[in-house]
Amino acid sequence: xxxxxxxxxxxxxxxxxxxxxxxxxxxxxxxxxxxxxxxxxxxxxxxxxxxxxxxxxxxxxxxxxxxxxxxxxxxxxxxxxxxxxxxxxxxxxxxxxxxxxxxxxxxxxxxxxxxxxxxxxxxxxxxxxxxxxxxxxxxxxxxxxxxxxxxxxxxxxxxxxxxxxxxxxxxxxxxxxxxxxxxxxxxxxxxxxxxxxxxxxxxxxxxxxxxxxxxxxxxxxxxxxxxxxxxxxxxxxxxxxxxxxxxxxxxxxxxxxxxxxxxxxxxxxxxxxxxxxxxxxx
Ligand code: NAD
Numbered sequence: 001x002x003x004x005x006x007x008x009x010x011x012x013x014x015x016x017x018x019x020x021x022x023x024x025x026x027x028x029x030x031x032x033x034x035x036x037x038x039x040x041x042x043x044x045x046x047x048x049x050x051x052x053x054x055x056x057x058x059x060x061x062x063x064x065x066x067x068x069x070x071x072x073x074x075x076x077x078x079x080x081x082x083x084x085x086x087x088x089x090x091x092x093x094x095x096x097x098x099x100x101x102x103x104x105x106x107x108x109x110x111x112x113x114x115x116x117x118x119x120x121x122x123x124x125x126x127x128x129x130x131x132x133x134x135x136x137x138x139x140x141x142x143x144x145x146x147x148x149x150x151x152x153x154x155x156x157x158x159x160x161x162x163x164x165x166x167x168x169x170x171x172x173x174x175x176x177x178x179x180x181x182x183x184x185x186x187x188x189x190x191x192x193x194x195x196x197x198x199x200x201x202x203x204x205x206x207x208x209x210x211x212x213x214x215x216x217x218x219x220x221x222x223x224x225x226x227x228x229x230x231x232x233x234x235x236x237x238x239x240x241x242x243x244x245x246x247x248x249x250x251x252x253x254x255x256x257x258x259x260x261x262x263x264x265x266x267x268x269x270x271x272x273x274x275x276x277x278x279x280x281x282x
Contacts (some may be wrong), residue, residue: 006150006225006253008142009162012261018218019272020057030275031060032090032116033082033229037075037101038227043094046136050092051145051185053259059271060089072101076109089278090116090271095167113278116270119167127171130178135270142224142262143204144179149203150251151223155180160197162186162239163206168227193217206240214241215248216224223251 028254063086126134206227228239238255
């Protein structure tokens with residue numbers, strides 16, 4: 001194997017430790033409210049992990065677990081209550097929501113100052129406009145952190161992203177553009193995507209197709225970040241064929257232990273930043 005591993009688990013532990021030290025000094029702890037509708041198995045696991053991670057650094061985390069049949073109005077009422085609750089600093093609504101609920105309407109209902117996922121349209125606009133006031137969604141923020149802590153300055157690099165979702169591909173494209181990369185976004189309808197990815201200095205895959213990216217997709221010496229998480233035969237699997245790509249790339253993230261733990265760390269950091277802003281701490 002040629003590539004060096006970008007250890008997301010280790011980076012995330014360092015960020016958590018740093019936040020824990022800051023939070024230990026506070027009498028009133030930052031409070032993250034998590035709203036979950038229904039009993040989707042993956043969502044239950046994600047929410048449990050977020051709560052555990054928040055509490056492990058001394059944050060308060062309340063989970064509002066609503067029944068699948070909850071109406072849109074009931075959910076919006078709960079969000080209004082959380083928006084007005086001075087004890088709550090950050091609010092996230094676990095996606096996906098049941099089909100009878102309009103998720104756009106729900107995201108728009110979260111107060112900007114408490115939108116720690118950064119998914120509400122106003123926040124997205126701030127990010128696309130390169131505003132320093134944007135709350136950057138956790139997964140793209142995790143990817144940028146890992147790139148900058150591995151490569152240093154990424155200005156001028158050609159970054160190719162596979163995937164254009166609102167939670168990963170699109171905000172990541174803005175973030176990398178804001179960091180002076182040249183950005184190409186590929187997606188399911190892209191023609192000859194492999195030709196584009198083979199030119200990338202930085203290749204980020206976020207398509208959810210297990211092991212799709214092998215050595216033929218990668219330039220010699222590239223940095224490869226695997227965002228994909230798919231369960232195959234009970235095992236967590238990334239978009240990248242790790243063994244093959246590690247022979248060609250200079251840096252590579254593992255799955256698990258790469259972007260996943262860093263995403264949770266960035267959500268905690270966003271909650272801490274929201275707390276600081278709301279309490280006018282420097
Ligand atoms: P999504 O389904 O919303 O979007 C997938 C994107 O990939 C789409 O834009 C689609 O066009 C593209 N795509 C699909 N198949 C493709 C193909 N064969 N070739 C090229 N492009 C293709 O998914 P998402 O929510 O953005 O998540 C993507 C992956 O990242 C999933 O595996 C998800 O579990 C994972 N994820 C991981 C984290 C983390 O913390 N590591 C966070 C969010 C998402």
